[in-house]
Amino acid sequence: MRAAAETLLSVRGVETYYGKIIALRGVDLEVSRGEIVTMIGANGAGKSTLMMTICGDPKPRNGQILYDGADITAMPTHEIMRLGIAQSPEGRRIFPRMTVMENLQMGASLVDPSYFEDDLKRVSELFPRLKERLHQRGGTLSGGEQQMLAIARALMGRPKLLLLDEPSLGLAPLIVKQIFETIRELNENEGLTVFLVEQNAFHALKLAHRGYVMVNGNITMSGTGAELLKREEVRAAYLEGGRH
Incomplete structure (x- = not known):
């Protein structure tokens, strides 16, 4: 059992729009200091939009984002980065x-x-x-x-918080394994807090302490990585019926 830890990132009721199209629908999640938390979901589910919203572009229309006790919802991106957040974006x-x-x-x-x-x-x-x-x-x-x-x-x-957006995208399995092992080492050896969004559900949930599932801008499930790996809905939708 992991001891209860201080919340580093808190996303509360966040709604993000592109014009009139809603991309995030009241998202709630937390990342505690020293955790690896992953969000899995299909392409287009809203994972990258959430990552960009945390970084200040786009801004949420509703809701609140707190980082290390500070409200960063309306802050410009460069000020958010100065607080100790760094991102490895989708597409590198x-x-x-x-x-x-x-x-x-x-x-x-x-x-x-x-x-x-x-x-x-x-x-x-x-x-x-x-x-x-x-x-x-x-x-x-x-x-x-x-x-x-x-x-x-x-x-x-x-950074105190490392945001990783689809780090396995388009990479050979051996390289994916190396990347995920490095993330684990950074967390275990340095206590780095990591928030990871991934389509590769198997690797992400094996790595993560906790996970969330996003479907069409909504969080539909949450739990420990091990719990989500065992959920039939997760296995059917993201693990090809349990094969990996």
């Missing part, structure tokens, strides 16, 4: 014309420069492939290496 979105080193420098731009060498060593140990490619342009990396760079760039900001 590295700077392809910049080198790996320059991408990492961009990730470190909001923190004290004196940390840079220590943080560079840390991400190089987490992702040895990046160490070998520091002076290579990001756009020439493989998909898996670009995902590693996106996560490493986020870590250079020394």
Whole structure:
């Protein structure tokens, strides 16, 4: 049993619209300090919209988002990031014309420069492939290496909360396993809090302490990762009838 922990992120009744189309329908969730929490759901369920709403773009039309006790609902994105939130977005979105080193420098731009060498060593140990490619342009990396760079760039900001949006998307199974193992290490060894949205339900729920299921902008189920893996509805909808 995990001890009760302080809530780091709280999403309360959040509704987000694109024009007149509602994308999030009264979403409630919490992420406690030191947890890995995942949200699974089909493509188009609203997972990435939730991630972007937490980061301030788009703004929710209704509801409230609290981070570390502060109301961040109406804050601009750059101020939210300064509070200790970093995101590795869907599709990676590295700077392809910049080198790996320059991408990492961009990730470190909001923190004290004196940390840079220590943080560079840390991400190089987490992702040895990046160490070998520091002076290579990001756009020439493989998909898996670009995902590693996106996560490493986020870590250079020394976040208290790491938001990961579809880190396994389009990657080979071996690379997916490596990425998820690195997330586990960061949580277990450094106590990093992680909020992960994923279509790969099996890997995400095995990794997570707790999970939520989103369908059409609504949260329809929640529980521990192990509980959700056992739910017939989850197995049928997201685990191909229980095969993985």
